[in-house]
Amino acid sequence: MAARNHEGLLATTDWTAERNLLWAMIDQVPDYLFVKDLDHRFVVVNQAVARIHGYDHADQLIGKTDFDLHTPDLAARFFEVEQAIIQSGSPMIDMEEEVVDAVTGAKKWLSTSKIALHNDTNETIGLVGISRDISVRKQADRLRDEQSLVLEMIAMNLPLRDVLDKIMRLIEEQLEGVFASILVVDSDGGHLWHGAAPSLPGTYARAIDGIAIGPNMGSCGTAAYRRESVIVADIANDPLWSNFRDLAQLHSLRSCWSTPILSHQGDLLGTFALYSGEVRQPGSFERRLTERVVRIAAIAIERKQNEDEIFFLANHDALTGLPNRILLKDRLTQAMLHTELHHHNPWVSVVFVDLDNFKTVNDRLGHTAGDELLKIVARRMVGCVRPIDAVVRLGGDEFVILLVDLPARTDAISVILHKLRAAITDPIALDGHEFHITCSMGVATFPHDGNDAETLLMNADAAMYQAKNSGRDSFQFFTAEMNTKAHERFAMQDAIRSGIARSEFYLDYQPQVDLRSGRIFAAEALVRWRHPVLGVLSPVQFISLAEETGLIVPLGDWVLNEACRQNKAWQDAGLPHLSVSVNVSALQFQEKDWPQRVRRILKESGLEAEYLELEVTESLLMRNVDQAIATMKELQELGVHFAIDDFGTGYSSLSTLKCLPVTRLKIDQSFVRNLAHDEDDRSIISAVISLGQRLNMMVIAEGVETEGQLAFLRANGCDEAQGYHFSKPVDPGAMADLLMLQG
Structure with missing residues (x-):
């Protein structure tokens, strides 16, 4: 019971039972009741006042002032208000004050009223105060205000991450000892990615970024999978966290309650989770708060998705999903600016593409089939360029391809154009009909052909029409110089393709000789081209272009087939059996079905595999x-x-070489050529011969032309050789004669 006998105030010594009951009732009141004298000392307090100040009994506060209980600033504010009340006699009603509970350390809001206290002669002898805890109301007010602010942020189209971060901080203000987190589902609907988690440990947030949706994937992954709330009170002992238990323990997380965020149509948008460092279940307030948060988060995420969809539709073609003219100009302007800022002299090229005779598809099968063809062509073009490039549909059958950061060479552009042309012209099957679509392309390049987007597009368009006027199914560079070089390559590419079909290529064979016996044991097949206009061309004049354009694959297959056929023909003629050696290109070797093609060629030719060397x-x-x-x-x-x-x-x-199933090392002729006067080349050849023999491989030197070279190779133990010293490459008949001579 609080002391009630301060001198000059409430002086009495005989407490009746009724007064004892009155004070007991006062002590039971949850509000804070107190009386102070003119020196602002507590003379009467109830038990609630004692508890908030950290005292067990009300008596312990008697005689103390606010300066004994609060910070100087806060005590000074209380003193100033109370002095005004005592001096003026005017009461202070429902003043809101923020204080700290001395026991829990929590901040509390109080609504306080204070009035002057008078005696029987109307003299002011102190003041009476009553405070009510309005923390819950203030918390609700702040929640409402902050919720309004969040909705305002959504309406103002502020970044989604800022909105979600604001929501999470608001929740953490409302709840003690929890960490709030939102994960957002990706476009494929299979993973959850970081949305906002301002108080979660950064390493933990990064570790779960991209978590898969599925059963037993923690609280969030499982909640998204089940489309229902998942409450895990004890992470350490819950099977849903078996894959993430150590991670949670590392960051002192003991419980996690996750709720899926769904759109108004029921589509999964993400998850909301509350973490705690204690083993615990959510209370009713936490559940109500979660419901409210999930609704607001759904509005924010769905609004962002709608905005993204609107932006996409505004900047992309509805039929193909490709960027449209609006996005093209922005991308092109940015690419030109990037090129100007970085002085490593790259090119930015605009390729204007128009499908030839596309109208015939619409006329024959209707616009639905025409639309399907456009989508197929669009996908093919996208597959021909790099991720940093862009394929744009302007409308109808017109496309623009933006090529960025290319080397300053027409060859680099030409390779891509050839690839595009080949992809587009590949037959397309629609409704039981097969269409062969061709295209005309025009190219303009920054900075040579224009310094702004409009000029480049105009010049590329003009070049495309030049291609149309030149017979279609081709491309034109805007500048005459580029046109000439590109057309030379374009013509050569078509000539290679035609040459394969017209059997203009043929093989010569160069003998390979065993240096111990002097006998021919093999022959290398060397391709030649009997060009109808340019005459006989060596591989140097066409192989590199064939490799760049992919024509090396059909050409290489023809060479392999012809070499195997010819070797079997020599064997059938009764000539000594020998191996035929065929060069393999990188493109051939990398194709997955190449071993099957080699097997088929051997079977068709009838040549046994042991007589083929690749x-x-x-x-x-x-x-x-x-x-x-x-x-x-x-x-x-x-x-x-x-x-x-x-x-x-x-x-x-050396470690790689040991693992390769190789029977022969071939010394490059560049080392053999300078044997007479280059000590380094002699050392290299000696080392290669020694290495090959240690690895149980045969060593053959190519390009042997002189007796001196041959003598050095023999003296160093080289096994085999080929070159003009023995024979130039010869036709199959001459090769047969050489084999007959050695019997």
Whole structure:
């Protein structure tokens, strides 16, 4: 019971039972009741006042002032208000004050009224105060105000991450000892990505970023999977957290309650979660708050998705999903600006593409089929360019391709154009009909052909019409100089394709000689082109273009087929059996069905696999060693042999070389050529011969032309050689004569 006998105030010594009951009732009142004298000392307090100040009994507060209980600033404010009340006699009603509970440390809001206290002669002898805890109301007011602010942020189209972060901070203000988090589902609907988690440990938030949706994927992944709330009170002992338990323990997280965020149509948008460092269940207030948060978060996320969809529709073609003219100009302007700021001289090219005779598709099958064809062509074009490039549909059958950060060479552009042309012209099957679509393309390049987007597009369009007027199914560069070079390559590419179809290519064979016996044991097949206008062309004049355009694959298959057929013909003529050596291109070697094609060619020609040797380069093998070994072993099981061509010019390591199923190393002729006067080349050749023999491989030197070169090779133990010293490449008949001479 509080003391009631301060001198000059409430002086009495005989308490009746009724007064005892009155004070007991006062002590039971949850409001804070107190009386102060003119010196602002407490003379009467109830138990609620004692508790908020951290005292067990009300008596312990008697005689103290606010300066004994609060910070100087807060005590001074209380003193100033109370002095005004005492001096003026005017009461203070429902003044809101923020204080700290001395026991819990929590901030509380009080609504306080204070009035002057008078005696029987109307003299002021102190003041009476009553305070009511309005923390819950203030919390609700703040929640309402902050909720309004969040909705305002959504209406103002502020970034989604800022909105979600604001929601999470609001929740954490409302609840003690929890960490709030929102994860947002990705476009594929299979994973959850970081939305906002201002108080979660950063390493934990990053660790769960991209978590899969599914059963037993913690609280959030499981809630998204089930489309219902998942309450895990004890992470350490819940099977849903078996895959993430150690991670949670590392960051002192013991409970997690997750709720899916759904759109108004029921689509999954993400998850909302509350974490705690204690084993606990959510209370009723936390559940109500979660319901409110989930609704607001759904509005924010769905609004952002709608905005993204509107932006996409405004900047993309509705039929193909490609960027449209609006986005093209922005991308093109940005690419030109980037090129100007970075002085490494790259090119930005605009390719105007128009499908030839597209109207015939609409006329024959209708616009629905025409639309389907446009979508197929669009996908093919996208597949031909890099992710940093862009394919744009302007409308109808007109497209623009933006190529950025290209080397300042027409060749780099031409390679892409050839690839695009080949993809577009590949037959398209629609409604039981097969269409062969061609295209006309025009190219304008920044900075040579224009300094702004409009000029580049106009010049590319003009170049496209030049291609149309030149017979269609072609491309034109805007500048005459580029046109000339590009057309030369374009014509050569078409000539290679036609040459394969018209059997203009043929093979010569260069003997390979065993240096111990002097006998021919093999012949290398070397392709030649009997061009109808330019005459006979060596591989130097067409192989690189064939590789760039992909024509090396059909050409290489023809060479392999012809070499195997010819070798079997020599055998059938009764000539000594020998191996035929065929060079393999990187594009051939990398194709998954290449071993099957080799098997088929051997079967069709009737040549046994042991009489075929395939030459591959070091650089080809080093592109993907594991794949190379697998491919070589598959063919080796058939009996095919392998040689490393141009050995010494690549970068293969000894450990890699040991793993390759290779029977022969071929010394590049560049080392043999300078044997007479280059000590380094002599050392390299000696080392290669020694290496090959240690690895149980045969070593053959190519380009042997002089007796001196041959003498050095023999003196150093080289096994085999080929070159003009023995024979130039000869036709099949002359090769047969050489074999007959040695019997």
